[in-house]
Amino acid sequence: MRVLHILNHIRKVGNGIVNVAVDLACLQAQAGHQVSIVSGGGEYETLLTQYEVEHFLLNQTRTWPNLARAAVQYRTIVRQVQPDIVHAHMMTGVILARGLKLWSQYGLVATVHNEFQENAKLMRLADRVIAVSQAVAESMQNRRMPAHKLRVVTNGTIQSPRLGLLKECKPALLHRPAITTVAGMNLRKGIAELIEAFELIALDFPEAHLYLVGHGPDQKKFQKQARQTRVANRIHFEGFQPDPRAYLLSSDVFVLASHREPFGLVISEARESGCAIIASNVDGIPEVLEHGRAGLLVPPANSSALATAIVELLENSNKLNYWRTQAQQNLDWLNVSRTSTETLNVYHELRQVN
Numbered sequence: 001m002r003v004l005h006i007l008n009h010i011r012k013v014g015n016g017i018v019n020v021a022v023d024l025a026c027l028q029a030q031a032g033h034q035v036s037i038v039s040g041g042g043e044y045e046t047l048l049t050q051y052e053v054e055h056f057l058l059n060q061t062r063t064w065p066n067l068a069r070a071a072v073q074y075r076t077i078v079r080q081v082q083p084d085i086v087h088a089h090m091m092t093g094v095i096l097a098r099g100l101k102l103w104s105q106y107g108l109v110a111t112v113h114n115e116f117q118e119n120a121k122l123m124r125l126a127d128r129v130i131a132v133s134q135a136v137a138e139s140m141q142n143r144r145m146p147a148h149k150l151r152v153v154t155n156g157t158i159q160s161p162r163l164g165l166l167k168e169c170k171p172a173l174l175h176r177p178a179i180t181t182v183a184g185m186n187l188r189k190g191i192a193e194l195i196e197a198f199e200l201i202a203l204d205f206p207e208a209h210l211y212l213v214g215h216g217p218d219q220k221k222f223q224k225q226a227r228q229t230r231v232a233n234r235i236h237f238e239g240f241q242p243d244p245r246a247y248l249l250s251s252d253v254f255v256l257a258s259h260r261e262p263f264g265l266v267i268s269e270a271r272e273s274g275c276a277i278i279a280s281n282v283d284g285i286p287e288v289l290e291h292g293r294a295g296l297l298v299p300p301a302n303s304s305a306l307a308t309a310i311v312e313l314l315e316n317s318n319k320l321n322y323w324r325t326q327a328q329q330n331l332d333w334l335n336v337s338r339t340s341t342e343t344l345n346v347y348h349e350l351r352q353v354n
Contacts, residue, residue: 001347002034002084004106004205006074006093008060009015009159011042014184014214014240016155019162020068020339021089026051026161027340036081038074038093043225049093055080060092067092075100082190084111085347090125091119097127107350112155115139116260116283124149128350130343132263133284153342154287156334157268163243166272171249175209175234177314178249180275182266183243183258185216185237189282190257190301195225195235197306202231205314213238230341248273252320259300261285266333267295274321278309288334294327 002253021037022044029035029051036054042134045055060070074096075333078086086101088094088110105144110126121143125130129149131137137152156164174180178197184190188222191212198210212222219237224234241247244266248254254275256264263284271276271288277295279285289295296304296312313320332338 001085001351002036003028003081003082003085003087003347003349004036004038004078004081005087005089006038006058006097007089008092009042010037010044010048010055012242014045014182014244016263016348017089017111018042019157019160019265019319020111020113020155020177021087021161022162022338023157023188023336024087025053025341028334029053031344033344034081036077036083040052044162048267051161051326056081060096062092065097067139068320069099071096075103078104082353085215087111087343087347088123089113091122093122094125099216104113107347109346109350112136113262115143115262121145123153126352130346133287135284135287144148152162152345153339154333155265155268155282155348156336156339157265158272158322158335159329160336163245166245166249167238169243169245169249172246174211174247174250175207176250177205177208177252178211178247178250179208179255180211180247180248180252182241182269183256185212185219185222187218188259189214189216189220191218192225192253193301193303194257194305195222195229196303197280197310199229199231200303200307201311202229202234203316204311208314208339209234210237211221211236211238211247211251213241213244215240245273247271248275250276252324253256253278253310253340255306256280256285256309257300257306258282258285260322264288268331269280271295271327272331274328276320276326278306278313280349288332294329 110123254270280300281297
């Protein structure tokens, strides 16, 4: 099968959409399919070459002159590749692929990664729409996405070609007990509430440190907030890390305090690394934590609830170890090979219909 993935870029910046698409492309090529990616380029080009995934550079900056040029270039790429399936991962890609589908016979698949964004409704332009969690699928149906188009394929990161084997990852040197989040530094990720929660508990646990791994548009705001706490010297902004598992392997508690989260790729990484996990009971997160069997769920945007859950783990080593063990149970379904296989099944189903 000839598969063409289209997304805005393939930069190594911790973007979950990019990570999912790159994993799929590599595994599909490894399975013997002819796979290509169209994007604005980025650091993952080297990895794609190793897996014999052809990359086509396409600038999809949203200005009318540039989009007109992109449409012409995209049509040329499609003529060269002659894909059976075009898989769009971002809004611009699905518009290009649908608008120029008249001249080709490919099936169009789109993945909804962030269904809470208003433009997610444009993904209905595809012939099949993959939701990354059951929660996303239900949300899209509530927004009048045709049910016959929707398929659920949950994400996974274990044995990702981007990261290599966990046993080859060297743990970071952290102060213990270490409380860690890996997230974009933006308000949606609940970083402000996590800092508030840490300040609430830090004086009772003088050895505890908070590690904030990631970068983003609101980082300066969070740094200012941290400086104004009484425990600023124990709040560490670590920036973007190409392989955050180094931090997860050394962490006692992993927290994802998101206000909205369609799936939460990093939770599967935290589970594999053996962290005790606390995360918001919102959107797709309960599914990744098997509805509370693999980690503690707390209300979103609630620093007090976060603080209470952190204290529950730090003051009781037996409970901490219990949740660390629970996180590592039943991990097979979070393997990238399962995600790739189920995605290929969607492709095959669409080809049979067409």
